[in-house]
Amino acid sequence: MHRHFFILASLLVVLSMFIAQCAPATPTPTEAPKATEAPTEAPKPTEAATPTEVSKPTEAPTEAPKPAEGKLKIGLVTDVGKVNDGTFNQYAYEGFMKAAKEFGLESAFIETQQPTDYEKNVKQFIDEGYGMIVTVGFMMGETTKKMAEAYPNVKFAIVDYAYDPVIPNVQGLVFREDQSGFLAGALAGQMTKSKVVGIVAGMEIPAVKKFRNGYENGVAYVCPDCKVIGVYIDSFTDPARGKAAAESQIAEGADVIFGAGGPTGSGAILGAAQQGIWVIGVDQDEYYTTFKGGKEKGADKLLSCAGKRVDVAVYNAVKAAATGTFKGGTVVFDAASNGIGLTPFHDAEKAIPDAAKAKLEEIFKLLAEGKLDTGVDPTTGDKIGPAKVVGFETSSPVPEESPLAAAMNFLAENVAPAAALASQAAAADETWLRVSYAWPCYIDPAVGSDFASSTALANLYDTLVFPNAQGGVDPWVAEKWETSSDGKVWTFTIKKGIKFHDGTEMKASDVAYSMNRLLKIGEGYAYLFTDIVESATAKDDYTVEFTLKRPTGLFLPSLARLYILNEKLVRANTKKEGPYGEEGDYGKDYLLTHDAGSGSYKVKEFPLQEYLLMEKNKDWWGTFVPNAPDYYKMIGTTEASTIRTMMSNKELEITDQWQTLEAFKALDELPGVDVAAYPNMTSFYFMIHNRLAPTDDVHCRRAMAYAFDYEAAVQLEWPGTKPMVGPVNAALGGHNPNVTVYRRDLDKARAELEQCKYKDELDKYPVQFVWISEVPDEEKFALLFQSNMAEIGIPVEIVSSPWLSVVENTSKQETSPHIVSIYVSADLPEAGPMLKQRYHSSSAATWSQNEWLLDKELDAEIDDALSTLDQAERFKKYQAIQAKLADLSPSIFVYDQLEKHAYQDYVDWPAAKGEIIPMMGYDLLAFKIGVKK
Numbered sequence: 001m002h003r004h005f006f007i008l009a010s011l012l013v014v015l016s017m018f019i020a021q022c023a024p025a026t027p028t029p030t031e032a033p034k035a036t037e038a039p040t041e042a043p044k045p046t047e048a049a050t051p052t053e054v055s056k057p058t059e060a061p062t063e064a065p066k067p068a069e070g071k072l073k074i075g076l077v078t079d080v081g082k083v084n085d086g087t088f089n090q091y092a093y094e095g096f097m098k099a100a101k102e103f104g105l106e107s108a109f110i111e112t113q114q115p116t117d118y119e120k121n122v123k124q125f126i127d128e129g130y131g132m133i134v135t136v137g138f139m140m141g142e143t144t145k146k147m148a149e150a151y152p153n154v155k156f157a158i159v160d161y162a163y164d165p166v167i168p169n170v171q172g173l174v175f176r177e178d179q180s181g182f183l184a185g186a187l188a189g190q191m192t193k194s195k196v197v198g199i200v201a202g203m204e205i206p207a208v209k210k211f212r213n214g215y216e217n218g219v220a221y222v223c224p225d226c227k228v229i230g231v232y233i234d235s236f237t238d239p240a241r242g243k244a245a246a247e248s249q250i251a252e253g254a255d256v257i258f259g260a261g262g263p264t265g266s267g268a269i270l271g272a273a274q275q276g277i278w279v280i281g282v283d284q285d286e287y288y289t290t291f292k293g294g295k296e297k298g299a300d301k302l303l304s305c306a307g308k309r310v311d312v313a314v315y316n317a318v319k320a321a322a323t324g325t326f327k328g329g330t331v332v333f334d335a336a337s338n339g340i341g342l343t344p345f346h347d348a349e350k351a352i353p354d355a356a357k358a359k360l361e362e363i364f365k366l367l368a369e370g371k372l373d374t375g376v377d378p379t380t381g382d383k384i385g386p387a388k389v390v391g392f393e394t395s396s397p398v399p400e401e402s403p404l405a406a407a408m409n410f411l412a413e414n415v416a417p418a419a420a421l422a423s424q425a426a427a428a429d430e431t432w433l434r435v436s437y438a439w440p441c442y443i444d445p446a447v448g449s450d451f452a453s454s455t456a457l458a459n460l461y462d463t464l465v466f467p468n469a470q471g472g473v474d475p476w477v478a479e480k481w482e483t484s485s486d487g488k489v490w491t492f493t494i495k496k497g498i499k500f501h502d503g504t505e506m507k508a509s510d511v512a513y514s515m516n517r518l519l520k521i522g523e524g525y526a527y528l529f530t531d532i533v534e535s536a537t538a539k540d541d542y543t544v545e546f547t548l549k550r551p552t553g554l555f556l557p558s559l560a561r562l563y564i565l566n567e568k569l570v571r572a573n574t575k576k577e578g579p580y581g582e583e584g585d586y587g588k589d590y591l592l593t594h595d596a597g598s599g600s601y602k603v604k605e606f607p608l609q610e611y612l613l614m615e616k617n618k619d620w621w622g623t624f625v626p627n628a629p630d631y632y633k634m635i636g637t638t639e640a641s642t643i644r645t646m647m648s649n650k651e652l653e654i655t656d657q658w659q660t661l662e663a664f665k666a667l668d669e670l671p672g673v674d675v676a677a678y679p680n681m682t683s684f685y686f687m688i689h690n691r692l693a694p695t696d697d698v699h700c701r702r703a704m705a706y707a708f709d710y711e712a713a714v715q716l717e718w719p720g721t722k723p724m725v726g727p728v729n730a731a732l733g734g735h736n737p738n739v740t741v742y743r744r745d746l747d748k749a750r751a752e753l754e755q756c757k758y759k760d761e762l763d764k765y766p767v768q769f770v771w772i773s774e775v776p777d778e779e780k781f782a783l784l785f786q787s788n789m790a791e792i793g794i795p796v797e798i799v800s801s802p803w804l805s806v807v808e809n810t811s812k813q814e815t816s817p818h819i820v821s822i823y824v825s826a827d828l829p830e831a832g833p834m835l836k837q838r839y840h841s842s843s844a845a846t847w848s849q850n851e852w853l854l855d856k857e858l859d860a861e862i863d864d865a866l867s868t869l870d871q872a873e874r875f876k877k878y879q880a881i882q883a884k885l886a887d888l889s890p891s892i893f894v895y896d897q898l899e900k901h902a903y904q905d906y907v908d909w910p911a912a913k914g915e916i917i918p919m920m921g922y923d924l925l926a927f928k929i930g931v932k933k
Helices: 088-103 115-127 138-150 177-191 206-222 239-251 262-273 310-322 346-351 354-368 403-412 418-426 451-460 508-521 524-528 555-561 567-572 640-648 661-668 698-707 710-715 746-754 778-790 803-809 831-839 856-866 871-888
Strands: 049-053 056-059 073-080 106-112 132-136 155-159 170-175 196-201 227-232 256-260 278-283 302-308 329-333 340-342 432-436 465-467 473-475 478-483 489-494 533-540 543-548 601-605 611-616 631-635 673-688 767-772 796-801 819-825 891-904
Touching (some): 073 088, 073 138, 073 310, 088 132, 115 132, 115 138, 132 138, 138 155, 155 310, 170 310, 177 206, 177 256, 177 278, 177 302, 177 354, 196 206, 196 239, 196 262, 206 227, 206 256, 206 354, 227 239, 239 256, 239 262, 239 803, 256 262, 256 302, 262 278, 310 329, 451 611, 465 555, 473 478, 473 555, 489 508, 508 533, 508 543, 508 567, 524 555, 524 831, 640 661, 640 891, 661 673, 661 891, 673 778, 698 746, 698 778, 710 778, 767 778, 778 796, 778 819, 796 803, 819 831, 819 891, 831 856, 831 871, 856 871
Parallel strands (some): 073 132, 132 155, 155 170, 170 329, 196 227, 196 256, 256 278, 278 302, 432 631, 767 796
Antiparallel strands (some): 302 340, 465 473, 478 489, 489 543, 611 631, 673 891
């Protein structure tokens, strides 16, 4: 999945290690982002404590002390994240704003877009005369140290970092994550039945090590014979890997999973909980974030979360600066100060035995009184031994007034769940179009080519020509063009006055740069041009010339995939070090989260693993339909229960196309929701490895093709779905309807199998069938295939695999499976590009060809057809190639897909009315969609 399906689960993106949700506009890249003035009314923070001395925070007094003379200006710099992410950054912001409001301070914040902006953002506050700066997260440690030493008169506070030796003007705000993790381990150790528990941790930094080692010692403290399976994952932003790690631990017998790694850990606990496994979250109360206030499937399996009070820490630091009591050093938040603890049990309350709760109360009291050593170094997070009680009898009665309950209530107060924040954001006066997608999404025109990426690119960028409903192209940025008599030189005149998003005018040099960059990088849609374009040159400001290696009739329509970049902006943000020689990294790092386009919408926010938020480009040269949305949010989730909830709450206007048949039927029954189903250029293949026994034998492949039940397969799909006829989609120009068609015929299947050289030893070669785990419906087809093959004696092993693993495995012949089920979409409305994408040797090391044909004769035939200028002749050549492929049976051609989306009835969506542009990504152009809401 996929030419339109790159996945990554739907959780949130990391700050330094945690999640993010909404943000102000993307800053101009050549200068630090503008500090955002804090609103007069901040989200209500939780009650804060104040330190009586630097090392121990206590409850805040009723009346705040008076601030020191002079009005202090305070600034907050997030890590790569937002101030309303429902967790780490938000808690820092809440404490920050509470102090600002109470002491009448001038305040502002900057939301960091990428790690390279750390120093620039801090320096901006310094240059503007801010007297105190709060930095959030371990990853900002070096920047904070550098700036604090360079500007000793500015006070700094940093979350999750401590300095030794102390920096006089820096207060490090750190937490006893080992104590919080220990409590989580004690809970897990008492809830396990299998005596095997797991932990999925993020990057191996001190805070995470403290969580993990504290957890392991906490488990051992209450269950000495329990086994802990643990793993560090070198990313806080990979929920798919988190989920896969949890599944691996479950397979090893774990019946409780602790996720301690931002979205990676959240992916682990969400996936495990939805399989009925007990889970424990981290930092914030994930009942409100990951499990959406109990609405998400699996919420009843969330036991608790190992929480920590970042808001308290930041409030105290700002208050100290405001009242003249600030001292450099380290402030430690622990059980004694209610700075850490477990969040409420919520829906799992009744499942937790009273004896387990009593034991947790006892442990918390011991930790708070300093009488229980977790066995973990509180600074480095290293394990230094088992937990031990020091001078205290553990059988002492628990006080009637429970300290753990107090801590849990303390942690639970005034939580602002992420779902509520999202609702508030969407409740603004502006109109929103929110659409769910399979993730991730790549907005670099030289990288993206899957469905989400193609849609984003078509909204963010302009092209020389624009695809029309008839399968051709119309003038767009180019107002006219001409070709040389030999068809090898194409000259385009571009319109004057088209402005990029930064206000600079588009020139022919930008067009030439965009083509040359695409050719040099060689990814994404480059394959449409690499074999045919020799060079691109700007002849003057408004004339660009392309010289082709050979004439081809596909060059013009292919230009609908040449997204035009702002050369000056990209060059200004190109790193000198990179794989492209003097072009460095060619701006790839910058274009990961920024756009450089002129299109109808522009990037506002892009937390990579969660969503892409675009805002209307009101200065766009084109025309918007009435009621075109002010904001277009592409949301990275396909999880069925989430989609249904969002559609029910009208928090989503159009769903992704990857919902199950049952899910679409359920969505269709919601009030005000309809399902649109229309032909597209996507087909569903079982890609068969042609160089791996037993499927390297053509007779074995044909036997499979005849044994498969195509009619039963299409019954698993939306009504109206039809089996494929040959190797390309029937909607493509040049499709051959007269090729060999494989339909279920067991007699023919057995006859072919008799000719297979492996017929007498099939049991030695079980066929591995891989289906994409993010698309549950694919399992049905895998099971049907397994059942059909059993009828002719071919053993089949079914394997579920995450999409990214499939991409990696199919890139090498030795790791490609026998069969993988994949949807593939045509990039152009002709059969030729699809034939090249699917069966040419140039695509063999990609997910789009698990077949590994590596047939030079076939390559030459495809290249020759694509070079043929006369369309009729070109189509004849396409048809001959299809006939050859059908006889070769390199794949099982399952069905041509009907693209399906559920949508709200207040959305005026052309595709739902049958007005289709037959190119992937162009049916979800926001400038063509009206939102009446």
